[in-house]
Amino acid sequence: MSTDLVYAICSMSDIPSQRAASFQLAKVGPDGRDVPLNLIVVRWGRQVFGYENRCPHHGSNLDWERNHFFDPNGTRLMCGKHGALFELHTGNCVDGPCKGESLTPVALAVLEDEICIVGVELAEDADEDDGLFDPPGACADQL
Numbered sequence: 765m766s767t768d769l770v771y772a773i774c775s776m777s778d779i780p781s782q783r784a785a786s787f788q789l790a791k792v793g794p795d796g797r798d799v800p801l802n803l804i805v806v807r808w809g810r811q812v813f814g815y816e817n818r819c820p821h822h823g824s825n826l827d828w829e830r831n832h833f834f835d836p837n838g839t840r841l842m843c844g845k846h847g848a849l850f851e852l853h854t855g856n857c858v859d860g861p862c863k864g865e866s867l868t869p870v871a872l873a874v875l876e877d878e879i880c881i882v883g884v885e886l887a888e889d890a891d892e893d894d895g896l897f898d899p900p901g902a903c904a905d906q907l
């Protein structure tokens with residue numbers, strides 16, 4: 765993973781603590797083509813955790829309603845399809861049909877109150893519909 769690649773995703777204030785949000789991005793694949801990257805960003809106080817929004821059970825998005833990721837206790841991520849539960853800080857599945865597997869982590873960093881994705885080359889035509897995505901390189905000078 766190259767830490768030279770750092771892109772701002774959103775501001776810390778865009779995601780309340782103990783909540784999560786999803787972002788439809790695109791990264792540059794090994795063959796140079798754009799590959800969709802459906803990202804979950806979990807915020808817990810000043811900590812942030814990033815995962816691909818793809819359940820290891822059947823590959824579904826975890827959220828059955830947009831940006832609804834938590835179990836009823838609000839302490840674990842939950843797949844809305846068959847109820848798998850994942851630890852917030854590791855992405856490990858601790859209950860459900862894919863117990864023992866885990867979400868795919870995506871490295872994040874907080875730089876000057878911006879949540880940034882690290883080590884992934886984002887495609888320039890990433891979805892900007894939510895208005896939160898800054899042009900590639902926005903955090904590049906901050907590491």
Ligand code: FES
Nearest residue numbers: 819821822843846
């Ligand atoms: S697809 Fe997530 S638990 Fe089945």
